[in-house]
Amino acid sequence: MFVKLPLWLYLVSVCYFSFPYLSLASQDAYLNRTITNEADEITQGLISYQINSQHKQMFALDTQVEMTVSGLVNRVTVKQIFNNVEDSWIHAKYIFPLPENSAVDGMNLLIGDRVIEGVIKPKQQAKQQFEQAKQQGKQASLVSQQRTNVFTTQLANIGPLQQVTVEITYLQTISYQDGLFSLRFPLVVVPRYRPDFQRSTFSETKELISPMLDPLNVQRNTEGQNASASHKVSIHIDIDGGFDITKLSSPFHDIQQHQNGRKTNVSLQGKVPLDRDFVLQWQTSVGDEVAATVFFQTGKTYQDKANADVNLDQPKDIYAMAMLFPPTLTSKAQQQISRELILVIDTSGSMAGESIIQAKQALNIALTALKPNDSFNIIEFNSSVSALFSDAKPANSVYLQEAKRFIGSLNADGGTEMAPALDRALTSSINANAKAGSLRQVIFMTDGAVSNEAQLFEQISYQLQDSRLFTVxxxxxxxxxxxxxAARVGRGTFTYIGKSEEVEQKISQLLTKISQPILTDVELYNLDGSVPDYWPAQIDDVYQSDPATVSFKMPADQLQPVIISGHINGQYWQQQLDFNQGRAAVGIDLLWANTQITALELSQSHANRQKVAKQVEALAMLYHLVSSQTSLLAVDVTPVNPHHPDKSEHQLATLLPAGWQASASQQGVLPQTATASRLWLLIGMSLLALTLLYGLWLKGLLPAQRLILNSAE
Structure with missing residues (x-):
C-alpha cells in the first residue's frame, strides 16, 4: 500500500536520490565541453595525431638536455627523439617548457641522415610557409612561442616507421640570489586556470590549458615501446663559473658530480619523470671580495650574411652584461622603518596537497617576522577574494592571534581569480591612516597557474603606485x-619554494632582506657622462645578497668604462667597471636583445599594442630569436610524401606536477578549479528536472500517482 505524499516532499525525495547521478553527468558534460571546445590546449613531451578518425599518440623515446655554463651564461640544447610507429604518414604537434628568461635562437630537424636548420621568420609568415610545405608533401618543423616559457613544435609529413629528432637551443643567464648561483630547468607545463575575461578592464590574452595525463594511458599507449623511457629526461651539465665551486646540490633530484679544478661535470642519476622542475645550486669561493663583474662580446652572434661585405668595414658593437654584488651591510636599529605587509595566499584548487601546506607554513613564518611598529593584513583568493581585515592592522598579540586562527582555517578549493586579489592588495585595502614614510610591501604566494598573464602584468603596472610586489x-x-x-613589474623579487623543508629558510631570508633595500636609485652611465643603450630601462632596487644585472650595448670605437651608481643608506655610492678586467663571452647580444624584448612586452597596453608588436618582431628578426612575433621554420626542399594527406592535429595530456591532487572523476583531464559555472549548470539541470516532474504530476503520470489511483479504484 502506498502513502500519498505532499508534492514538495515527493519532488525533494526524487531530486535527493537523483542528485549524485545528475551531478556526475553535469561534471562530465562540463569537462568534455572544456576540453573539446578549446583550440589552444597544450600537451607536453609527446606527439599526437589522427589516422582514419582514430586518435593516437606517440611518446618520446628519449629526452636529452645538455648544458654548458660559462660564468653567468648557460648554453642549452634540448633534444627530443620521436618515432612514427605507424605504417602511414602523419603530421604532429607537441609542446615543451623552457625557462622564462631563455633566448631561443636555434632549431634543427633531424630526419634520418638529413639535418634541416631552422630560420627565424615573422610568425604569420612562418605559419603560412609551414602549412604550404605540409600540403606539398615536404617534411618541415615549426617552433613557436606561446608564452616566454611555453613553446610548441609542429611536424609535417613524418614517414612510416621514421625516427625524428628535434633539437632546440637557447641561452639564459644564471641566477644569483642569497649567496647561491642557480639554474632552473622546467620539466612540466602547469595546467592553467582560465578566468572570466569579460569581467576584466585590462587586456585579454590567449588562453592555455593543459589536461592531466592518466598514468594508465601511458602504460597502454607505450606497449611495444620502451615504456620506462616515456616522459623521462636525462640532463648533463658542464660548469665553468670562473671560480672554484665550494658547494653544489640539487634540492629535488639525485645527481652525480665530478670536479676538475674550476670545472665541474654534473648529471642526473639515471632518467627522471617530467613531473617537477630541475634546480641546480652552487656556491663559489668568490666570497665577499668581488663587488662587480662584466661579461662582453664584440659583434653579433648571427651576422647579416646578405650584407656581410657591406658591413665588413663598419665598427662592430660591444654587447655587455654587468653584474653588481652589493656590499654586505648590517642594518642599524635607527635605520629600520615601519612596514605595511600585505600577505596574499592562493587557496585555489591547484594549490591542493603539498602546495597549500607550504603556503600556510610560509604565512605563519611571516607573522613571526613582524615588529611592533609594523602593520599587516592577509588576503586569500580562489573563485572569490576575502581579507582578514578591512585594512592593515598593528602587529600586536591580539591581531596576530586572530591571523593564526584565520590561517588554520584555510583550504584549497575553487578557481584562481588573481585579478580581484591583486586589486584588493594593491588598491582596495590601502590603509589611508598608514604611518608617513612606511614601506608598503605585498607578498603574493601562488603557483601562478593562470593563462591571463598579460592582463595581470598590465593591471599590476597600473595599480602598483608606491607598493612593492614580491612573488613566492x-x-x-x-x-x-x-x-x-609580475615581480619585475612590481619592482620586487621572485622566490621559489619547491618543498616544505625550504619554507622557513627562504621566507625568513626574503623578509629579512626586503625590510631594507641595500642599493636604491640605481643608474648606469659611461665614464664620459653619456648613457649606453641598457635594459631594463628602470633598474630594480638591490637587496641584501641579490645582485643587479644590466645588459647594455655601445659602439666598439667608443668603448670606455661604465659607472653603476646608487644610494646606500641615503649616501651616494658608485662602482666603475672596466672592460680590460672583464671576461669575453658568447651570446651576450642575444641576452641583451631578449631583455629588451621583455621590457617592450611589459610596456604593452591597449594603446601601443601594435607598435610594440612591430618593435618586437624587428628586434627578434635582427638577432635571430624566437619571440611572440617570430618563429623558427625548417623545411626540406624536396617533397617526400606523394599523397600528403591533410591529417588533423589533436592534443593530449601532460604529466600531473608532483604534489598535485586530482579526484578519480578528473583523472586524465585538467582539474577545473573554476568559478561557479558548474554549480549554475547543476542548478539549471535540477530546475529543469523539477519542472518536468511538476508537469508529470499535474497530468497524474508519475508512477506513484498511478499506483495510488489504481489501489483506490
Whole structure:
C-alpha cells in the first residue's frame, strides 16, 4: 500500500536520490565541453595525431638536455627523439617548457641522415610557409612561442616507421640570489586556470590549458615501446663559473658530480619523470671580495650574411652584461622603518596537497617576522577574494592571534581569480591612516597557474603606485613566466619554494632582506657622462645578497668604462667597471636583445599594442630569436610524401606536477578549479528536472500517482 505524499516532499525525495547521478553527468558534460571546445590546449613531451578518425599518440623515446655554463651564461640544447610507429604518414604537434628568461635562437630537424636548420621568420609568415610545405608533401618543423616559457613544435609529413629528432637551443643567464648561483630547468607545463575575461578592464590574452595525463594511458599507449623511457629526461651539465665551486646540490633530484679544478661535470642519476622542475645550486669561493663583474662580446652572434661585405668595414658593437654584488651591510636599529605587509595566499584548487601546506607554513613564518611598529593584513583568493581585515592592522598579540586562527582555517578549493586579489592588495585595502614614510610591501604566494598573464602584468603596472610586489612560487612546477615578470613589474623579487623543508629558510631570508633595500636609485652611465643603450630601462632596487644585472650595448670605437651608481643608506655610492678586467663571452647580444624584448612586452597596453608588436618582431628578426612575433621554420626542399594527406592535429595530456591532487572523476583531464559555472549548470539541470516532474504530476503520470489511483479504484 502506498502513502500519498505532499508534492514538495515527493519532488525533494526524487531530486535527493537523483542528485549524485545528475551531478556526475553535469561534471562530465562540463569537462568534455572544456576540453573539446578549446583550440589552444597544450600537451607536453609527446606527439599526437589522427589516422582514419582514430586518435593516437606517440611518446618520446628519449629526452636529452645538455648544458654548458660559462660564468653567468648557460648554453642549452634540448633534444627530443620521436618515432612514427605507424605504417602511414602523419603530421604532429607537441609542446615543451623552457625557462622564462631563455633566448631561443636555434632549431634543427633531424630526419634520418638529413639535418634541416631552422630560420627565424615573422610568425604569420612562418605559419603560412609551414602549412604550404605540409600540403606539398615536404617534411618541415615549426617552433613557436606561446608564452616566454611555453613553446610548441609542429611536424609535417613524418614517414612510416621514421625516427625524428628535434633539437632546440637557447641561452639564459644564471641566477644569483642569497649567496647561491642557480639554474632552473622546467620539466612540466602547469595546467592553467582560465578566468572570466569579460569581467576584466585590462587586456585579454590567449588562453592555455593543459589536461592531466592518466598514468594508465601511458602504460597502454607505450606497449611495444620502451615504456620506462616515456616522459623521462636525462640532463648533463658542464660548469665553468670562473671560480672554484665550494658547494653544489640539487634540492629535488639525485645527481652525480665530478670536479676538475674550476670545472665541474654534473648529471642526473639515471632518467627522471617530467613531473617537477630541475634546480641546480652552487656556491663559489668568490666570497665577499668581488663587488662587480662584466661579461662582453664584440659583434653579433648571427651576422647579416646578405650584407656581410657591406658591413665588413663598419665598427662592430660591444654587447655587455654587468653584474653588481652589493656590499654586505648590517642594518642599524635607527635605520629600520615601519612596514605595511600585505600577505596574499592562493587557496585555489591547484594549490591542493603539498602546495597549500607550504603556503600556510610560509604565512605563519611571516607573522613571526613582524615588529611592533609594523602593520599587516592577509588576503586569500580562489573563485572569490576575502581579507582578514578591512585594512592593515598593528602587529600586536591580539591581531596576530586572530591571523593564526584565520590561517588554520584555510583550504584549497575553487578557481584562481588573481585579478580581484591583486586589486584588493594593491588598491582596495590601502590603509589611508598608514604611518608617513612606511614601506608598503605585498607578498603574493601562488603557483601562478593562470593563462591571463598579460592582463595581470598590465593591471599590476597600473595599480602598483608606491607598493612593492614580491612573488613566492609554491609547488613543484610554478608558472615562472608569471612569477618572474609580475615581480619585475612590481619592482620586487621572485622566490621559489619547491618543498616544505625550504619554507622557513627562504621566507625568513626574503623578509629579512626586503625590510631594507641595500642599493636604491640605481643608474648606469659611461665614464664620459653619456648613457649606453641598457635594459631594463628602470633598474630594480638591490637587496641584501641579490645582485643587479644590466645588459647594455655601445659602439666598439667608443668603448670606455661604465659607472653603476646608487644610494646606500641615503649616501651616494658608485662602482666603475672596466672592460680590460672583464671576461669575453658568447651570446651576450642575444641576452641583451631578449631583455629588451621583455621590457617592450611589459610596456604593452591597449594603446601601443601594435607598435610594440612591430618593435618586437624587428628586434627578434635582427638577432635571430624566437619571440611572440617570430618563429623558427625548417623545411626540406624536396617533397617526400606523394599523397600528403591533410591529417588533423589533436592534443593530449601532460604529466600531473608532483604534489598535485586530482579526484578519480578528473583523472586524465585538467582539474577545473573554476568559478561557479558548474554549480549554475547543476542548478539549471535540477530546475529543469523539477519542472518536468511538476508537469508529470499535474497530468497524474508519475508512477506513484498511478499506483495510488489504481489501489483506490
Amino acid at each position: 612560487g609554491i609547488g613543484s612546477a610554478p608558472n615562472s613566466h608569471f612569477m618572474t615578470r
